[in-house]
Amino acid sequence: MTVGILGAGQLGRMLALAGYPLGLDFLFLDPAKDAPAARIAPVLHGAFTDRKLLAQLARSSEVATIDWENVSLEALRALAGSGARVAPPIPAVATAQDRVSEKRLFERLKIPTTRWRAVGSRAQLERAMREIGLPGVIKTRRLGYDGKGQAFVKTRDDAQRAWEEMGTVGLIYEEWVPFDCEVSIIGARSPRGEIAIYPLNGNVHAEGILRLTRAPYGPPRWHRLAARYLESVLTRFHYSGILTIEFFVRGGRLIANEMAPRVHNSGHWTIEGAVTSQFENHLRAILDLPLGSTRPTGHSAMLNLIGSMPPAATVLGWEGVHLHDYGKEPRPGRKVGHCTLVEPTRQRRDRRARQLLAELAPGVRIP
Numbered sequence: 001m002t003v004g005i006l007g008a009g010q011l012g013r014m015l016a017l018a019g020y021p022l023g024l025d026f027l028f029l030d031p032a033k034d035a036p037a038a039r040i041a042p043v044l045h046g047a048f049t050d051r052k053l054l055a056q057l058a059r060s061s062e063v064a065t066i067d068w069e070n071v072s073l074e075a076l077r078a079l080a081g082s083g084a085r086v087a088p089p090i091p092a093v094a095t096a097q098d099r100v101s102e103k104r105l106f107e108r109l110k111i112p113t114t115r116w117r118a119v120g121s122r123a124q125l126e127r128a129m130r131e132i133g134l135p136g137v138i139k140t141r142r143l144g145y146d147g148k149g150q151a152f153v154k155t156r157d158d159a160q161r162a163w164e165e166m167g168t169v170g171l172i173y174e175e176w177v178p179f180d181c182e183v184s185i186i187g188a189r190s191p192r193g194e195i196a197i198y199p200l201n202g203n204v205h206a207e208g209i210l211r212l213t214r215a216p217y218g219p220p221r222w223h224r225l226a227a228r229y230l231e232s233v234l235t236r237f238h239y240s241g242i243l244t245i246e247f248f249v250r251g252g253r254l255i256a257n258e259m260a261p262r263v264h265n266s267g268h269w270t271i272e273g274a275v276t277s278q279f280e281n282h283l284r285a286i287l288d289l290p291l292g293s294t295r296p297t298g299h300s301a302m303l304n305l306i307g308s309m310p311p312a313a314t315v316l317g318w319e320g321v322h323l324h325d326y327g328k329e330p331r332p333g334r335k336v337g338h339c340t341l342v343e344p345t346r347q348r349r350d351r352r353a354r355q356l357l358a359e360l361a362p363g364v365r366i367p
């Protein structure tokens with residue numbers, strides 16, 4: 001049985017690695033010749049919108065899924081039109097691609113989110129700043145990731161500068177949240193309606209890029225709230241696959257930042273730190289197989305390797321640390337790999353995570 005995947009990045013590669021023990025085969029579509037999944041699975045090389053390749057992917061696959069939420073909706077519709085079962089549902093992907101639709105969804109489902117305004121002109125930007133106040137953040141409605149397509153706005157001059165740079169595309173202006181911490185929740189739903197949710201992740205970003213995740217994280221009340229919000233989105237879309245929501249936490253309140261209709265960087269720890277990884281559960285969900293247990297096997301920390309890989313011997317010299325090298329060319333700010341440790345206690349995990357950060361990512365601090 002073959003799973004077709006649009007996008008052959010590290011997420012696709014980890015999906016394939018999780019699927020081989022289940023007897024699954026994979027076929028990817030990606031424009032890049034050196035994409036991370038290309039080392040371990042066949043790839044159709046070409047544009048995501050190439051009708052011929054999409055039809056070939058649809059013909060060859062039991063189900064088609066994504067490793068990148070910004071794939072064109074047209075491509076997903078073409079896949080469905082060629083007879084492929086597409087998971088997650090296209091409306092969920094469409095919502096996650098546009099920050100305005102995402103905010104409206106959160107509001108409809110009574111999931112607290114940042115105060116925001118859609119901005120399409122200088123006058124609307126002025127009005128948004130007046131109504132919401134400063135400081136704030138200007139974000140592109142579409143195609144933002146890892147802090148790209150964002151500008152922190154402290155003064156009116158900052159806003160003018162950001163408008164000059166970004167004003168040609170649709171934007172939103174939202175309040176700046178002086179958060180206590182950031183968390184995310186990841187869960188799977190299968191077409192038969194089964195839902196499985198992982199414990200809450202505590203995330204540390206630097207320059208908009210995730211650096212460290214610890215899980216389980218935070219008091220049970222935060223988990224309960226986040227799980228309830230996640231369930232409401234899963235149910236709303238009759239979702240199949242893995243879905244992630246990221247939150248700011250301020251004064252015990254969870255404020256939704258964004259959602260991702262896919263496996264997520266903050267869930268990489270589940271490969272070694274949970275009974276069933278997020279990658280395996282995504283595959284189980286989209287194939288309507290029973291979902292696996294999301295129970296953590298210990299206290300995990302996952303550290304992203306950014307820019308270039310450290311020598312393997314440095315990471316592997318740490319007892320119990322697991323290394324994942326995505327096989328990517330080094331580039332500043334690029335996620336090239338990650339490593340994970342799983343410890344029997346939270347205290348020991350936090351102590352070792354601090355030591356690992358000091359060696360591999362000096363300058364990144366954790367609370």
Ligand code: AMP
Pocket residue numbers: 114137144145146147148174175176177178179182205208209246257258
């Ligand atoms: P995003 O691309 O929206 O996930 O933003 C990337 C990161 O930028 C977030 O994880 C936060 O660390 C930071 N950030 C984004 N929006 C805000 C905001 N409104 N208030 C405070 N920090 C933010």
